[in-house]
Amino acid sequence: MDAERRKIxxxxxxxxxxxxxxxxxxxxxxxxxxxxxxxxRAGYPGRIYLIHPTAHEINGLPVYPNLAALPExxxxxxxxxxxxxxxxxxEEGSRKGIHNLHILTSGFKELGTLAGxxxxxxxxxxxxxxxxxxxxxxxxxxxxxxxRLMLWGQIPANPGFIAFLSQSGTLTQxxxxxxxxxxxxxxxxxxxxxxxxxxxxxxxxxxxxxxxTKVIGLYLESIRDGRRFLNLARRINAEKPLVxxxxxxxxxxxxxxxxxxxxxxxxxKIWENGLRQAGITRARSLxxxxxxxxxxxxxxxxxxxxxxxxxGGGGNSVYYADICIRTGLQVPxxxxxxxxxxxxxxxxxxxxxxxxxxAWRAFHDPDFMAKFLExxxxxxxxxxxxxxxxxxRMTYATGEKDHTPAVIEYLKKNRLRKPLxxxxxxxxxxxxxxxxxxxxxxxxxxxxxxxYPSLPLAAQALAHLVAYYEKK
Amino acid sequence: MDAERRKIxxxxxxxxxxxxxxxxxxxxxxxxxxxxxxxxRAGYPGRIYLIHPTAHEINGLPVYPNLAALPExxxxxxxxxxxxxxxxxxEEGSRKGIHNLHILTSGFKELGTLAGxxxxxxxxxxxxxxxxxxxxxxxxxxxxxxxRLMLWGQIPANPGFIAFLSQSGTLTQxxxxxxxxxxxxxxxxxxxxxxxxxxxxxxxxxxxxxxxTKVIGLYLESIRDGRRFLNLARRINAEKPLVxxxxxxxxxxxxxxxxxxxxxxxxxKIWENGLRQAGITRARSLxxxxxxxxxxxxxxxxxxxxxxxxxGGGGNSVYYADICIRTGLQVPxxxxxxxxxxxxxxxxxxxxxxxxxxAWRAFHDPDFMAKFLExxxxxxxxxxxxxxxxxxRMTYATGEKDHTPAVIEYLKKNRLRKPLxxxxxxxxxxxxxxxxxxxxxxxxxxxxxxxYPSLPLAAQALAHLVAYYEKK
Numbered sequence: 001m002d003a004e005r006r007k008i009x010x011x012x013x014x015x016x017x018x019x020x021x022x023x024x025x026x027x028x029x030x031x032x033x034x035x036x037x038x039x040x041r042a043g044y045p046g047r048i049y050l051i052h053p054t055a056h057e058i059n060g061l062p063v064y065p066n067l068a069a070l071p072e073x074x075x076x077x078x079x080x081x082x083x084x085x086x087x088x089x090x091e092e093g094s095r096k097g098i099h100n101l102h103i104l105t106s107g108f109k110e111l112g113t114l115a116g117x118x119x120x121x122x123x124x125x126x127x128x129x130x131x132x133x134x135x136x137x138x139x140x141x142x143x144x145x146x147x148r149l150m151l152w153g154q155i156p157a158n159p160g161f162i163a164f165l166s167q168s169g170t171l172t173q174x175x176x177x178x179x180x181x182x183x184x185x186x187x188x189x190x191x192x193x194x195x196x197x198x199x200x201x202x203x204x205x206x207x208x209x210x211x212x213t214k215v216i217g218l219y220l221e222s223i224r225d226g227r228r229f230l231n232l233a234r235r236i237n238a239e240k241p242l243v244x245x246x247x248x249x250x251x252x253x254x255x256x257x258x259x260x261x262x263x264x265x266x267x268x269k270i271w272e273n274g275l276r277q278a279g280i281t282r283a284r285s286l287x288x289x290x291x292x293x294x295x296x297x298x299x300x301x302x303x304x305x306x307x308x309x310x311x312g313g314g315g316n317s318v319y320y321a322d323i324c325i326r327t328g329l330q331v332p333x334x335x336x337x338x339x340x341x342x343x344x345x346x347x348x349x350x351x352x353x354x355x356x357x358x359a360w361r362a363f364h365d366p367d368f369m370a371k372f373l374e375x376x377x378x379x380x381x382x383x384x385x386x387x388x389x390x391x392x393r394m395t396y397a398t399g400e401k402d403h404t405p406a407v408i409e410y411l412k413k414n415r416l417r418k419p420l421x422x423x424x425x426x427x428x429x430x431x432x433x434x435x436x437x438x439x440x441x442x443x444x445x446x447x448x449x450x451x452y453p454s455l456p457l458a459a460q461a462l463a464h465l466v467a468y469y470e471k472k
Numbered sequence: 473m474d475a476e477r478r479k480i481x482x483x484x485x486x487x488x489x490x491x492x493x494x495x496x497x498x499x500x501x502x503x504x505x506x507x508x509x510x511x512x513r514a515g516y517p518g519r520i521y522l523i524h525p526t527a528h529e530i531n532g533l534p535v536y537p538n539l540a541a542l543p544e545x546x547x548x549x550x551x552x553x554x555x556x557x558x559x560x561x562x563e564e565g566s567r568k569g570i571h572n573l574h575i576l577t578s579g580f581k582e583l584g585t586l587a588g589x590x591x592x593x594x595x596x597x598x599x600x601x602x603x604x605x606x607x608x609x610x611x612x613x614x615x616x617x618x619x620r621l622m623l624w625g626q627i628p629a630n631p632g633f634i635a636f637l638s639q640s641g642t643l644t645q646x647x648x649x650x651x652x653x654x655x656x657x658x659x660x661x662x663x664x665x666x667x668x669x670x671x672x673x674x675x676x677x678x679x680x681x682x683x684x685t686k687v688i689g690l691y692l693e694s695i696r697d698g699r700r701f702l703n704l705a706r707r708i709n710a711e712k713p714l715v716x717x718x719x720x721x722x723x724x725x726x727x728x729x730x731x732x733x734x735x736x737x738x739x740x741k742i743w744e745n746g747l748r749q750a751g752i753t754r755a756r757s758l759x760x761x762x763x764x765x766x767x768x769x770x771x772x773x774x775x776x777x778x779x780x781x782x783x784g785g786g787g788n789s790v791y792y793a794d795i796c797i798r799t800g801l802q803v804p805x806x807x808x809x810x811x812x813x814x815x816x817x818x819x820x821x822x823x824x825x826x827x828x829x830x831a832w833r834a835f836h837d838p839d840f841m842a843k844f845l846e847x848x849x850x851x852x853x854x855x856x857x858x859x860x861x862x863x864x865r866m867t868y869a870t871g872e873k874d875h876t877p878a879v880i881e882y883l884k885k886n887r888l889r890k891p892l893x894x895x896x897x898x899x900x901x902x903x904x905x906x907x908x909x910x911x912x913x914x915x916x917x918x919x920x921x922x923x924y925p926s927l928p929l930a931a932q933a934l935a936h937l938v939a940y941y942e943k944k
Binding site: 430 | 791906
């Protein structure tokens with residue numbers, strides 16, 4: 001990426017000034033007022049200019065009739081005017097020297113109508129003529145906790161090392177919230193909708209060089225230049241793992257893509273092959289994108305697929321093995337010294353320790369957990385570990401002390417010895433257990449130990465991790 | 473099932489008297505004290521006898537030295553003594569005329585040792601000789617809210633119409649809790665462990681004739697007589713849908729089965745074919761078993777696979793279609809009058825209503841929801857409906873009134889017109905939203921409208937429903 005392009009994205013992600021073009025006098029849902037409120041709440045330190053054709057003041061702030069009237073050339077214009085006015089606002093910006101515009105407005109190619117396609121082509125023509133950098137249209141735009149550019153953020157958020165690029169605004173918002181509650185944090189997120197001008201590849205080029213970004217999640221429905229994307233993705237992926245969710249995989253999904261962002265999804269098979277060859281991790285849900293990104297960020301490289309599972313409840317061990325093996329992991333029997341030592345720790349009358357092993361005690365006795373895991377860490381035949389901490393009602397009924405903090409202390413010190421994740425499953429529709437489980441997962445995640453609400457998600461994240469390092 | 477067998481299961485599920493054989497003087501985790509405490513809390517109205525070799529009184533109740541000393545022949549003996557004592561307790565029961573025994577004790581075939589197998593064969597020999605009906609060993613036993621026989625229930629529970637048979641005690645407990653919180657309710661649940669004597673087919677024969685049971689969930693790791701099971705399952709399934717989760721599908725899972733319940737899981741392919749031919753619904757998680765059972769219990773027959781999705785957020789609609797189509801459903805475009813009417817209701821500039829349709833307003837305006845669904849109910853080209861009520865933080869931020877009760881009122885009156893389910897997704901690791909989502913799902917479920925925490929679960933339940941009615 002050349003210096004000029006780098007400067008452009010610097011302005012987009014760290015704007016010193018911005019204009020909200022098209023803001024109503026009072027709050028009316030998604031739009032200028034919503035963006036203004038969120039920027040103020042987030043403590044955005046830059047200069048904010050409001051544009052309205054007739055108002056003189058909105059929310060106590062001065063209002064300008066158009067971009068031309070602004071006292072400065074803003075780094076970023078956030079455009080919320082009706083679709084048919086968008087090209088003229090762009091031209092106005094261009095004349096003023098404003099080159100970076102985020103267009104929230106929908107009503108373009110995604111409509112699936114001639115008029116919509118025509119308007120999008122007009123937008124592209126104006127952008128090309130004025131060398132405008134357009135985010136969107138039909139999107140929520142950039143989100144950068146480090147610069148407090150949080151147009152749609154409803155919650156406080158700290159910066160982190162995960163970037164997320166997405167053609168869905170709802171998903172972008174949910175991923176950023178997920179990242180907040182797990183303590184992961186976002187470096188840069190961009191909801192870029194129809195990608196009429198700036199496409200995923202443009203953002204990726206910036207993120208490739210961004211020292212604040214270590215892992216990149218993507219939700220894409222279309223890619224304009226597949227070859228360029230795959231070449232770029234392969235190159236970035238070698239340094240910063242990419243986790244891609246491709247929407248529009250199925251014929252009807254592809255139909256919905258046309259309606260959502262106005263582009264036709266490529267044939268899924270072509271994508272599947274291209275992504276596999278490029279070594280890109282492919283996810284198929286929000287939880288899988290975030291959970292896998294978390295594994296890449298926190299875990300050391302996986303040296304093999306041989307998984308050790310410490311779980312609870314005999315029945316679980318059977319289907320636990322089923323689930324992990326279906327994702328492509330191995331659950332080998334314990335051998336030699338490991339089997340002897342763990343058998344001594346978990347005495348079963350006339351039997352020996354197995355994998356998965358049933359050792360509830362580990363979560364109630366941190367010293368026991370440490371002794372236990374030391375044996376597993378030392379075994380060269382076991383590559384990765386899942387600790388399954390099912391929350392039993394019984395623990396609460398008996399009023400036992402919560403040993404999670406001590407367990408976490410041990411894991412924090414040892415978490416880089418082998419890839420290790422935790423499952424804390426609070427499913428079952430009990431609001432109390434659901435809350436407790438989410439709370440305990442937060443503890444683990446915030447300590448750098450990936451925690452998942454279900455075993456399939458944990459196994460999938462580890463399977464992605466090992467596949468990535470196998471290809472390297 | 474002949475009258476004598478029916479009487480036996482009547483005694484097991486509705487015992488007028490029971491003995492707890494092997495109870496410690498003080499509470500010590502899973503065992504006699506735990507069972508006693510739970511029976512008392514549940515208000516079990518029958519006579520409870522405690523057996524201990526030397527104690528005269530435990531928890532203020534009189535104690536008997538052995539089964540022979542009891543003043544009556546109890547309907548059910550709950551056996552918690554060490555494994556090597558189990559055969560002699562059985563013989564003692566047999567001499568007294570006690571024929572029904574639940575054996576909690578583990579240390580049999582599931583150990584994978586010669587000694588364990590030998591002890592289980594001895595148990596079987598004693599059972600055969602004395603015509604004893606043995607539940608287990610290595611299991612949590614029966615659970616019947618209607619008779620307050622709730623040995624392990626940690627929560628209050630009302631009877632319902634779902635039965636659950638399982639070789640995993642942990643899973644049985646979780647399913648019964650799930651059934652409680654969704655308001656589904658359990659008719660009979662049995663955790664039956666190693667199935668040394670009574671096997672799934674025995675329980676199924678009873679449930680086939682049980683008027684309180686309308687849908688049957690199963691978690692099985694092994695089946696002694698596959699042919700008998702499949703014939704029986706096929707026959708029952710025609711009247712009462714069976715939802716089977718088969719543990720030990722993968723080679724290592726099968727290894728874990730051997731260790732858990734001491735039987736070797738059959739080749740998965742043979743099972744897959746047999747179950748498909750018998751038309752049995754196959755699930756692969758706890759949530760799928762419960763969610764599918766709920767669909768069978770609450771929903772009218774599905775007439776086809778053509779799904780209508782009312783969702784929110786453009787990006788969602790793309791991957792929503794992907795997810796539903798991957799489960800085998802169809803997401804057809806809207807046609808004719810339906811398209812016109814819905815377009816009028818959801819005006820998109822220059823465009824028309826699509827499937828999935830984005831109509832947030834439906835959950836904020838019950839009259840709009842009603843108008844909307846009337847059109848969908850009337851369309852003969854749409855067979856089933858998913859309402860996706862993603863919980864946005866925004867709803868809480870704006871302090872808007874919660875319209876869920878009014879929406880539920882409408883759905884209650886109309887829910888039998890077409891299969892209709894709701895998705896309320898609170899994922900994202902925010903403890904507040906997780907609780908809210910679980911609470912709202914409870915409302916829907918308790919009103920007879922199946923509600924799921926994720927779209928894949930909802931789609932899977934509907935796909936199972938339509939497959940069942942297609943085969944009928």
